[in-house]
Amino acid sequence: MSLLSSVAAAAEFEPVKFDLSALPAYEPQQPAIGTLRLHGTPVDDLVGLLAREFKSKQKQVRLDTYLINTSQALAGLVTGIADVGIMGHRAWHTSLVAFERTYGYPVTEIKFAKGSYNDPRGSSPGVVFFVHKSNPLSGLTLEQIDGIFGTQRTGAWQGTKWSSAAARGPEKNIRTWGQLGLTGKWADTPIRLYGTDVTLSNWAKLIEQVAFQGSTKWNPALNENPRADISFRARDQEIVQGVQDDPSAIGFMFQRVVDAHGPDLKVLPIAADSAAKFVVPSAQSFFDGSYPFSNGVYLYVNRKPGESLPSNEKEFLRFVLSQDGQRVIADNRLFIPLSAAEAQAELRKLD
Numbered sequence: 001m002s003l004l005s006s007v008a009a010a011a012e013f014e015p016v017k018f019d020l021s022a023l024p025a026y027e028p029q030q031p032a033i034g035t036l037r038l039h040g041t042p043v044d045d046l047v048g049l050l051a052r053e054f055k056s057k058q059k060q061v062r063l064d065t066y067l068i069n070t071s072q073a074l075a076g077l078v079t080g081i082a083d084v085g086i087m088g089h090r091a092w093h094t095s096l097v098a099f100e101r102t103y104g105y106p107v108t109e110i111k112f113a114k115g116s117y118n119d120p121r122g123s124s125p126g127v128v129f130f131v132h133k134s135n136p137l138s139g140l141t142l143e144q145i146d147g148i149f150g151t152q153r154t155g156a157w158q159g160t161k162w163s164s165a166a167a168r169g170p171e172k173n174i175r176t177w178g179q180l181g182l183t184g185k186w187a188d189t190p191i192r193l194y195g196t197d198v199t200l201s202n203w204a205k206l207i208e209q210v211a212f213q214g215s216t217k218w219n220p221a222l223n224e225n226p227r228a229d230i231s232f233r234a235r236d237q238e239i240v241q242g243v244q245d246d247p248s249a250i251g252f253m254f255q256r257v258v259d260a261h262g263p264d265l266k267v268l269p270i271a272a273d274s275a276a277k278f279v280v281p282s283a284q285s286f287f288d289g290s291y292p293f294s295n296g297v298y299l300y301v302n303r304k305p306g307e308s309l310p311s312n313e314k315e316f317l318r319f320v321l322s323q324d325g326q327r328v329i330a331d332n333r334l335f336i337p338l339s340a341a342e343a344q345a346e347l348r349k350l351d
Contacts, residue, residue, distance in 0.1 A: 013119065013120055015119055015121075015333055016117075016283040016284070016287075017330075018283075018287050018330050018336070018337055020323050020326050020327055020330065020337060020340075021323075022339075022340035023322060023323035023326055023338075023340050023343055024322060024323060025322060025323050025324060026057055026318065026319045026322035026323070026324040026325065028057055028058060028315060029314075029315065029318070030311040030314070030315055031058065031060065031311065031315075032054075032058040032060065032061035032311055032312045032315040032316065033060045033061060033311075033312070034060070034061065034062075034312065035061075035062055035063075035064050035312075036061055036062070036063050036064070036083055036084065036312045036313065036316055037063075037064045037065075037066070037076070037081065037082045037083045037084070038063055038064070038065050038066075038067070038082065038083065038084045038085075038086060039065070039066045039067070039068075039072040039073055039075070039076030039077075039081070039082035039084075039085055039086070040066075040067060040069075040070055040072050040073030040076070040082075040085045040086035040087055041067060041069060041070045041073065041086055041087055041088045042067045042068060042069065043067060043086065043088070043123070043334060044065065044067050045332065045334075046328070046329070046332050046334050046335075047063070047065055047067060047086070049328050049332060050319075050320060050325060050328050050329075051063040051065075053319070053324060053325070053328055054315075054316060054319050054325075057319065057324070058315060058319075061312060061315075061316075063316075066082070067086070070087045070088060070089065071095075072085070073085025073086055073087045073091070073095075073300055074087075074091050074095035074096075074098065074099055074107065074300060075095075077099060077107060077300060077301070077302050078095075078098050078099050078102050083301070083302075083310070083312065083313050084299055084300070084301055084313060084316065084317075085299065085300035085301075086297075086298070086299055086300075087297065087298050087299075087300065088115070088123060088124040088202065088295075088297050089124065089202040089205060089206075089295065089296070089297070089298070090109070090205060090209070090296065090298060091107070091109070091298070091300060092200065092205075093157055093160065096159060096160050097160050099302075100160055103302065103304075105304065105305050106159065106160070107300050107301070107302065108300065108301045108302070108303040108349060109298055109299075109300055109349075110298060110299045110300070110301070110317055110321075110346050110349060110350075111296045111297070111298055111338070111342070111346055112297060112298065112299050112317075112320050112321060112325075112329075112338070112346070113296075113297045113326075113329045113335035113336060113337055113338060114126070114286055114287070114294045114295060114296055114297065114335060114336040114337075114338065115286075115294060115295030115296070115297060115335060115336065116256075116286075116333075116334070116335060116336060117255055117256075117281065117282065117283040117286045117294075117336065118254075118255040118256040118259055118283070119256070119283075119333050120256060121333045121334065122256070122333060122334060122335065122336075123334050123335065124202065124295045124296075124297050124335065125254040125255065125256065125295060126206070126254070126255075126281065126286055126291070126293050126294040126295045127203050127206055127207060127252050127253070127254070127293040127295070128252065128253065128254065128255050128258060128267050128268075128281045128293070129145065129250065129251070129252050129267070129268045129270070129293075130240075130243060130250070130251055130252075130253070130258055130262065130265045130266060130267045130268060131243065131247075131249070131250050131265070131266055131268065132243060132244065132246070132247040132248075132249065132264060132265065132266070133264050133265060133266045134247050135177075135182075135186075135247060135266065136182060136186070137177070137180060137182065137266075137268065138268075138269075138278075139268050139269040139270065139271060139278040140180075140268050140269075140270055140271070141270070141271045141272070141273055141274055141276075142210065142211045142270070142271075142272055142273065142292065143172075143211075143273065143274075144174060144180060145207070145211040145270070146168075146172070146211045146212055146213075147172050147173055147174030147179070148174045148175075148180075148191060148193070148219065148250065149193060149195070149207065149211070149212075149218060149219050149222065149252075150173075150211065150212045150215060150217060150218060150219060151170070151173060151217050151218065151219050151220070152168060152169050152170040152172075152173065152217070153166065153167055153168060153212075153215045153217045154167050155167045155215075156208075156212065156213055156214030156215040156216070157214055157216075158214050163214070165213070166212070166213035166214055166215050173219070174191070175190060175191060175219075175221075176188055176189060176190055176191060177189050177191055177248070189248050190248065191248065191249070191250055192221070192223070192242075192246055192248050192249040192250070193219060193221055193222040193223060193249070193250060193251070194222075194223045194225070194239045194242040194243055194249055194250070194251035194252075195222055195223070195224065195225070195239060195251055195252045195253070196224065196225060196226070196236075196239070196252070196253070197224045197225065197226040198216075198218050198222065198224060202295065203252070203295075204218075206293060206295055207252065207293070210292050210293055223239075223242060225238050225239050236253055236254065236257045237257060237260075237261045239251050239252075239253045239257075240253055240257055240258055240261045240262040240265065241261065243262070243265060244261075244262060244263075244264045244265060255267065255281060267280075267281060269281075270291065270292055270293065272292065279291045279292070281293070281294075283336065286336050287336050287337065287339060288339050289339055289341070289342055294336070297335055299317065299320070301313050301317070309350060314350055317350055318347065318350065321338070321343045321346055321347050322343075326338060326343065
């Protein structure tokens, strides 16, 4: 796609209007006074909009931001120079360990929004799985995704604790299309895999958490395309092209890349298990939480067990999780807002 056609596509994009009426409006419970320090991923525009709206409700507070990269979120909390950390993905294992070794208890994680679906202005997009349109496969379960992209393991990290609950043997590996129920010429055809790099990757981590039960062990046959640097974004198209050129392949990437470069691809619905409903990825299924591979974006705070958060932090989190805060997020289009049920679940972590 040329630059001009890309611009035209972005201009023609119609963002989804999310129904936030079930979310409660923000009502201050305590005064927020002084400075609230927020460190982490560079989403200055969104944070600025949230800060302005929060200050309209809490006039005696100001936000002091240091939004350089995601590593500063937990680093700021560990060193005590930040009150709130913001990340476009879940904190890495090493950061969680560093926090626990410093304070003796886990960091408190609050999901405040979800990554985009196919919005050209979006960030932290969720993952979709796709095959060539000639492939008869109609959908995948989480166990099948684990079987295709994962491999045998002795266990996995659950937060900072090692657990053998996720252990599985090689008999659950899926390496041919016949193991997914395809017959005829497909039965003995090996599955070729395409996806992003799996070393400190937001999207690999999402698959590890949702499908691999926390394991980081991948099928070594995966064709990895690194996107650790902004200059590598053209590699996203290579993942899509790899599956377009090979009917025996499967890949994972973002919906907006498939939309732009994958006319011969079929995006697959996903089910939690063989008895569950298959869910098609869409802006609505990302919003309502029914599609399992929508990404999360997170706020982290240092809350000692049994103690309340300081009023500045608690009120800011209450605001972000309210209809007022989620409306700012929806209008900004960088992320997808939370549903009322999801916001309520996160609010319970504050009490």
